[in-house]
Amino acid sequence: MPRVIGNKIRKTGLFSYLIAFSLILVACTARNRIEGYIYYRLNSNPTTLDPALVNDVQGGTISAKLFNGLVRLDRNLMVVPDIAERWETGERGASYLFHLRRGVKFANGLEVTARDVKFSFMRILDPRGKSANSWVLDKIAGAKEFIRGEATDVAGITVIDRHTIEIRLERPFSPFLYLLTMTAAYVVPEEEVRKLGPDFGTHPVGTGPFAVKRWDHNSELVLERNDRYFEGPAQVKGIVYRVIPEDLTAVTEFEIGNLDVLTIPAYEYSRYRTSSRWSNLVASAKGLNTYYLGFNCARPPFNNFKLREAVACAIDKGKILRTFYDGRGRLAEGPVPDLLRKWEVGAPRRYDPERAKRILKEEDKVTRPIQFYVTSDPEVVDIAEIIQSYLRKVGLDVKITQLEWSAYKAALNRGDEDMFWISWWADYPDPENFLFPLFHSSNHGAGGNRTWYTNNEVDRLIEEGQAAGDAEERDRCYGRAENIIVRDIPWVSFWHRTDFTIRQPYVKKYRIYPIYTIDKGTEISF
């Protein structure tokens, strides 16, 4: 305690405090980078990088840089060799013989063998494991018995020799190779997984073009280039993923050059699009996704087709897309995204509020408010309110219930709601991915069919498409199935969102892909 606290001390005290403060400020700079590394933003810390456990886009995006599968997708969404240099398909698409490249090494120096592939696949199916991705590989013969604990081995996976592995399916399944491009089917080293146990998700060891150098959880994840990558080293020395939860903070970091590429937050979209400095640095990719308004078709009021039709006619989704959504998407004709559809969709419902009113007049009056469930995402809540106001105009009373994501999913899986808003993003680029999980009656609730839609004809067509070896036959089945779905309106398909990113002018060869597993990070450069 100073003995004197007169004016003099008061002034000098305050003064030196301010001086110290200013000195610290002057000594600082806002820029902070490792030379040769490319900087990306993550909204939140990736939960895990163990391919068996990853179930979010962030984890999947990073895992793609660390691991490889037997096959992968190229930029045209075609299946191309990855760890497997070639393969032969037999039994009309029910068996596959994969020949592995020689000399592909994990970051620990050990060569990838067919045994590692088998181990990785069995790990996904293991009934004692925590992986929730067993559906990716459960088409393999004997997988279901293994999952149920009735078998100790998966009969359909056979290691022929060190570099050859055979996979037999229960029955032909046309999108099987696509499934093998997914994160869950990445190959992991048996020794490391056994050694690290649950810590493998934090210290992943893979074959990819990058390896984890440092992970300060919730702050920064640094990947370092793997110079021995079997397709040649990446152009950049490494990748830094910075965890920045707040959009405005990320925009600031980007503008002062601490981030090189940024997914544009919705509210910044028009500014970057129209700015002379940035507009030619904006990249876009048509996303493989569908945003939709779902109905609970299993109970009143929306078990009545007429009421679903009335709702579909009451909402001007084109206007919502143009105005509220700033045109950041393409209007959806049906559930299958335009990029994957090779057929016509007949007569989706157009905006016609008079028709909606007429239908509502003819039908029994809905006596209680319609329970509309949404997540608490602010953008979703805004859309829900817009939909609510459209429906109010035709005489439908809608009550919006906002729920946290897991509570929302639990409620949908139970079928508590009348109507809900959600989106579906492709796991792989096949129409089957937008039909089977979402409309097949075996997937009611948690499987993906949250409208509880049941139509035997649709079930049959989807199954025929899955089994068809011929692409034309497949498209015919899927096309017919989608047309029936559009006619029955278990959903109102709204739009397919387009993703936009912005990059720094010095970033070269940057591309944005519709599916995150495509980007191995090897091309981008300065």
Place this chain on the structure above:
Amino acid sequence: MNCYIAKKVALLVPLLFGITFITFALTNALPGDPVYNLVGERSTPEIISKVRKEIGADKGIARRYVGYVSLLLTGEMGRSYFTNRRVLDDIVAKFPNTLMLALGAMVIAVPPGMLLGLIAALKKGRFADRVISAFSISLLSVPVFWSGLLLMLLFGLVLKLLPPSGTGGLRYMLLPAITLSLPALGTIARVTRVSVLDVVDMPFIRTARAKGIASSRIKAVHILKNALIPVVTVIGLDFASYLNGAVLTETIFGWDGIGRFTMEGIIKRDYPVIMGCIIVGTTLFVLSNLVVDILYYYIDPRVRIRGTDR
């Protein structure tokens, strides 16, 4: 004194058990289910029940509680459902960041806060008092998400002096620490002012003046020291709450502290993380209050005398 501290520490044990019970019951009563966050978009009842079993959520709440408490007694806090990492390791890693931010905020807030409060009290009713009062009330009323963003835009984007976000040394800490310090500075200035005004008119100050002690010494020793008790209480409470994390500030500035960690745990229903954070947070809160109590003992002779009387 030792007996006093021992009593306070002993009280911590039943308190913590009470807290584990309440927190456990409350987290389990929350709507939502971690399993649905773990299984992704495409699952089957079999996958759901497998994952539920794997994380031990298939057992009854009583069995899970007993299991958790026995785990705690071995010095463990379990692993996160999502990251599979040890909760204790994560808390230990994040705590220094939180502590640094809390200390930084206090270093920035306390000296000017007390000084402003003292000046305002000594110039009561005059222009300086009005300006300081208005200033401290506005600091108190400005929400951190607004002041934080403004500071970030000014120092990060416009002046390019400080990194807008990240966790690290002093230069990363400055912006979040200033943001966090602003409301505390306002509170401290207000409380100091009121408290000094209470003391100024006390008979012992008149006595001191009558004895001819220098005015500056009266201000520094007699007034300020006797006005400290409420100020120390406020500082202690603010500090303890910062030790439990400052979610908004940490989120805006991407600061890797306990607040964000707890919040993410709550959003994902990651029960081991929620429990671990709350237990550690409560302990720190209680300990911080204990330190304040001990400080009273030294600042206020009345506390000492009452202590010896007993």
